[in-house]
Amino acid sequence: YRRIREVYYLWSLAGGEVEAELRKTSLIPSTPPICSLPCVVTSGREEHGSGSGLVTHYDRSVLLLSLDQLRKRLEGMSVADYYPLTETSGGTMPGQERHDSSSLPLAIKEKDVEYQFHRMVMFTRLLESYPHSRSLVMAEAVVDVCPLVRAEVWAALLGVKGDIQEEYAAIDKDTEQLTDRQIDVDIPRCHQYDTLLSSRDGHCKFKRILKAWIGSHPALVYWQGLDSLCAPFLALNFNDEALALACLSTFISKYLHNFFLKDNSSIMQEYLAVFSQMIAFHEPALFNHLDSTAFNPELYAIPWFLTMFTHILPLHKIYYLWDTLLLGNCSFPLFVGVSILQHLRDDLLTFDFNECILMFSDMPDIDIQACIHDAVRAYLATPPSTYLRKHDHTYSPPTDVPPEALREPLSLDVLRQESCPHISAHDVIALCGLEYHALGYGGGARESGPTHSLRSPSSPLQRRAEVGRRRGKSGKGGRKGRKGVLVDIRSQEEFRAGHVPGSLSLPHQLAFQPDGSLTPSLPSSSLSSVRTSRVIIVVANKGKSGPEFARQLVRLRFPHVCVLHNGAAVLRSLGLLTALGEDP
Template sequence: MRPLKDAQLGAFTFFASALPHDVCGSNGLPLTPNSIKILGRFQILKTVTHPRLCQYVDITRGKHERLIVVAEHYESCLSDFQKQGKTVSPEKVLKIAYEVLEGLEFMNKHGMVHRALSAHNVLMDCKANVKLAKFGLYHMTDHGADVDFPIGYPSYLAPEVIAQGSFHPSDSSHDEAPLPSGPKTDVWSLGVLLFELCAGRRLLQNIDISERLKFILTLGCIDDIVTVLAEEHGCLDAIKVESKSLVFVDIIFCSVSSRPTPAELLGDPVFNGVSCLYTPFQKPGSLFSSSLRCAHLELPEDISDLCKDDDEDYLSERAIDEVYHLWCLAGGDLEKELTNKEIIQSKPPICTLPNFVMEDGESFGQGRDRSFLLDDTTVTLSLCQLRNRLKDVAGEAYYPLLEDEQSSLPQSNSSNELSATVTLPLIIRERDTEYQLIRIILFDRLLKAYPYKKNLVWKEARVDIPPLIRGLAWAALLGIEGDIQAKYESIDKDTPIPTDRQIEVDIPRCHQYDELLSSPQGHIKFRRVLKAWVVSHPDLVYWQGLDSLCAPFLYLNFNNEALAYACMSAFIPKYLYNFFLKDNSHVIQEYLTVFSQMIAFHDPELSNHLNEIGFIPDYSVIFVKSPLFCVYFCTDVFPLHKIFHLWDTLLLGNSSFPFCIGVAILQQLRDRLLANGFNECILLFSDLPEIDIERCVRESINLFCWTPKSATYRQHAQPPKASGDNGFGKTATYYSSDYQDMPKTDLSREPLALCDLKAEVSPRISAEDLIDLCELSLAGPTKRTKAGKPKIIAVDIRNVEDFSRGHISGSINIPFSAAFNPDGELVQCPATGILQNYRGRVIVVISHAMKSAAMFATHLVKVNFPRVCILDGGINKLKPTGLLTVPSPQI
């Protein structure tokens, strides 16, 4: 969106038509309220940006189908000329006409018409340039079908519009709705406006409404309409003086077939001297496109012009949506503002009783409240409270230096306060006005430099992501690049496919509590994005739950389907590789088995209990049919705002991070799971209780840092790709990349048959992982200097003779034969006492036989030792490395 500059924020309100409560749609579901329909259609208006149009910012839905619209606003309008009773010079009229036509033509290119054009909706900025207001009312109300009032003003409506009369879907007297108004309707309204500017007064100002409509309807049958109007208002002489410049007004007042469109009028020779003064509007390039984003930028000849004075209004340089977002954080309340101006009037309940009719036909109760009709008064939202809240923010904060590695928080009078804010809970930070201003400005600059500043985007995302720009930040974290719009448009989303039926069934059930996603526009976009993914991935199939994965991306990029599709297409292969194969049972079985090993690794007591009640063997049934669906993304059971906080961290992690999220969620349910049996646990997951997402994120990061990177290896995971930072910085430098991405060597983990994987309770780790964790070299163990590596102890269970021939430096020897007899039965376990001093470390069981190592690890898990794993390939993997040591001879 463009900067606020000299504009203001304005709000107006209206009511949508109420629907009957006892009527359902063809699908058996309740009808979508008209207010939600309007809310969905409104969203596209936020993308219609042009110098001649007031920028739409937001819409909110209140009680009783009330809607409040926020948009760019100016106090001055064409009505001011009429109030002064002065005529406008021909040059000024031509300028206004040209600028209005520019705005109308741009709207027409986007398939919209104004329909509500009037003198008080043609605003003027400080430079007397035209800004068309309320141009989206006709579009968002579905051509007036969703409201009880007509769109437009009788004095300015074209005769063909008035002749159609009013229409409402619930009115049985009309067989079918009238055709929507076209661009030529606005041309008539423009003609009336121009005539009023020449006459210096309102058209038909003192005539009764019925006579006014009758007069307008007869205008189309008169040859010289301008002369008739001038005679009617006693300004014939004034019109004659200006008739040479306004000869095209006569063209406007004609029948629909002969009336020109805004685009045709812009080419009229009368504008030859005006059009050269204007540069054709070009929309700036978006972040993900083939156009140059900074091609229009120019440096001033004097670089000192970039320096700002102390009195400079830095806030006005920010985008309108940013200012509005900060206004809300600073305590702005739309309903309160409208109530203070008496636009919204609350009445005692006794005065709002509905009508009721007696048997004899006598009616009692209140009549139709006129406050439910349209009051197009626009209330200016005061920014004083916001400016006062930000008064201590220094000017440097609005232009942060990206290369400053010392601190991401710019220096200001309240820098200490901001530094303290970083340590507060996320929900508090997201509501702090000053903190959000700093974060939004920083991310805005980083994203404008994407992909060149991708590393800095990752660095700042580790702190938090501002909600206002979360959609673009996620796209950057997922590595989206290129002309995504062209790719999306090339996909056939219209040809029917077999999956259409399932998509149609799933969409109405996906996050229907959310007003945006439950709107008809939301359903249409859902359908297009999902179908685009299915069509563009012919090797994969649609599985139930894909709509839930799509929901967060669509919500954040509601007006950019291409970006929502691109994000989902990048997300699925990273975290759900091959989950959407036609036969995905082997992928899911492996995933669930690895997940059960992660539970045993981090919480052996919980793992033992789930095994005892028979819960873990049924994971494949439970989770495939459960809303959690294996990866614990919880897009079905968590509201969107919680999903956002969870995924802010998820997108910084590699493909193994969902396992840690799953364990963190189970640990919050730990007490209830330990206290219940199988049936109760099933019911617990079918109706998931409240989960503390911030705690879940914090604990999942800790679990991630304690998990050896090869412990979550899956042979069905995404093939290797370019390595990248995992996002958790110095606390987890050991996990600088996904294990799946590392080049395979003789020391890497070997693929394991699913039956063998299921037979082992503890996960395996690779020999290279062990070497790295123990920081081994040919010179022996090195001093630990790498931050983030978990403490580790190697337990060698071979007999004493084999151990003395060569072992890992620093390992302890607990022979398997001392604990288990030849039949594999437990006799005694000295490990329980010996390892007590090492409880809490990662315990790596090393043997020459994998079966023995698995049995030994299983026993440690049964006695509740956490973080137990097995060296894949055993000691034989390490023999060729030359890293094994022998005891020094005793003298």
Template sequence: PIPTDRQIEVDIPRCHQYDELLSSPEGHAKFRRVLKAWVVSHPDLVYWQGLDSLCAPFLYLNFNNEALAYACMSAFIPKYLYNFFLKDNSHVIQEYLTVFSQMIAFHDPELSNHLNEIGFIPDVNVFPLHKIFHLWDTLLLGNSSFPFCIGVAILQQLRDRLLANGFNECILLFSDLPEIDIERCVRESINLFCWTPKSATYRQHAQPPKPTSDSNGIRSSTPFFSTECPDPPKTDLSRESIPLNDLKSEVSPRISAEDLIDLCELTVTGHFKTPTKKTKSSKPKLLVVDIRNSEDFIRGHISGSINIPFSAAFTAEGELTQGPFTTVLQSFKGKVIVIVGHVAKHTAEFAAHLVKMKYPRICILDGGINKIKPTGLLTVPSPQI
């Protein structure tokens, strides 16, 4: 007997009980054994409601091998739900929801604006087993950030109904989730994953990454299917941890200096590489918007970046002030746009303005221009003759 026995006994009869195997007396007994084995073998963690739902697919697929079902669940949880089962997990959950909110803003600013206006935080219910299997077959090929992309893909299937309704209607919509096309969800989540810079989904409370020699800024869809996508190791140019309240105050995600350097294809001389001609580039185009004043910009900036000083960037109505680079910015709508400055509050506000204007794929350089200075990659314009 353990203290969580009562909660386990309550949860099991409610978990996928439409299924004959899991609803059988033997199914209940196996459920109980696997869940209790996990609880007693993880003394630093506790049983939270929802652990039964994580156990169900592995138990169903390994019904006659409880040890394998337990092993699968024990490997799955630290990769995708690291520290979710701490006794006090509020900081972990809050960080996860904040990053998810930033991912919605990154991929679908119109939907993000609406959800923020009505104060609705999406909450996806449990899918039937046959849909979970299909979804997790893809999920298990990605790293710990892939569930964010699945979440956004699901929301985008519901976006028309979400955009047309207020808070109460959205609550009702999620309490009785409409039919979701899982094949479409898988397809679109992979596309979202490939468009998302690795560091944009950084979480302080994620599982510490394993060392790897690969470091591409935006993922190519090919390695996604051919091998596991590990989480990147930490370097001097990686993202830094910031307080949760600061993270919550930012609508757009941050990306690391190493991601920016890779995405801009900067060489040690600080210039763009000459792109080789390909039928289809594995990396999307990217624009760096430097919001420092023009004097600071001239002293040194990222090669290929444009300068839109924060102080005069927007009108009182929140519209972009027309200037020499406004057209360039507008022409990059739909591509990844990185906001760079030296005042974190200003870069966050500039990014939030663009999200309000329905610019997708907006992100902020973590650490600002100061993170790039030590690399020697800043360039100074040649003097005019």
């Protein structure tokens, strides 16, 4: 059998509408619109004499809703459709293969009765065996999330478990606190277009959950924006405050670690500095324009990241965004921010400082599906070490590579001074296919493929990108096809003494003309020919020459520019430099 909410969900998709059925039986009186106008409207906007209260009177009548239309839509379903296998001995999920309609747009799939039936049944069966089935829930969420079970799926993706009801009941949610006044001010302004959140019960639940979060996290404080973060979880778990709090707490712990400290300036400033470098990496023209107008991320992006975009997007778009965000790590929101700027790019390039301020104070409508697709593509096209942060508590460096091939997070001062990100030698080796030559990487036959990749091809966002390509979206981007080109800016003598075969020699003293353009040469022509298809890695000696050279390339609108951390010295220590004339 199916639960009543599942039947009602499918009945609604099949064309059922409760209000229409009630009107047919006159249980909802049909009143001419002119008769519903109020007789008196006071200066306080109170209405009198509209007669609207007539439809809210309790009625003992019972109305049976016909399921004939739903039965007709599901009459072709077999027993296997109602009880699909979720796992086989080979680890495959036959139900997923049999009912995969991922080529359809999401808006169409969410209205397709048969498709939603299969997704609902599959997710329900997987959730019944959670947490054992968490990896399978994540695999299904890569395709899409059934709206009916989104709350439970999000909880599974976040890894919520334990006796959350008892934990919630044990928290003091009634004692007056210093933050109560601010909470009372924030709640009536938070997503009040939503019927549940704007109700009196919604406000009470809002306050209890926020007070419970504050009480259960004594080391953290209430910042404006916490109410916006809470809104999606409360809307989805309106009748389960304990689960809403558990999801909120886990979400903040993973994606906003230490953002709610009393002094969060260092965490926020580092996040914004890395975000600025990601803009330069993916959108150099836009970065140059915003930099020239002094329109820095501090002026617009703090509400984005502090609320994970719930402050600027309506709930129905947040649901789609977080369906994907929960599949990624705590750095993925950086690329959502970059994607939003890309979608506003044409307007921003023509705006001055004041016009930019006005635009972000009243955010334009954004195609959220296109934004998500571009964010995933940018994330997969970016070497992980380029967005490494000191306060990323989830980062764990690989242990099977030489330590000199990795890099430490940059200080906040360096992040602010340099426009282009640093890249580790480990990522350079993976990008340029140097695993077979680098000391400490094991070597091996070339046919076996790289031994160290930037990101696991089976990661959830990698699989999400594959789903996007199957839907007919652009196949470019992602890790596939993105290679690195090394630009060695040391002197010709140093280049001849030792360089990576295939790298371009562009001594920084001679590389640019007085007007800032590249000096015509064979290496500069080669660099220009791959400007949009390769990650450009600047190899220099220690000092400022590398970051300055990279900044000039960004001024010339070269995308995907980064600086090799520790420069040529790290390549030498890994045995990757070859003297001119020697065999590699």
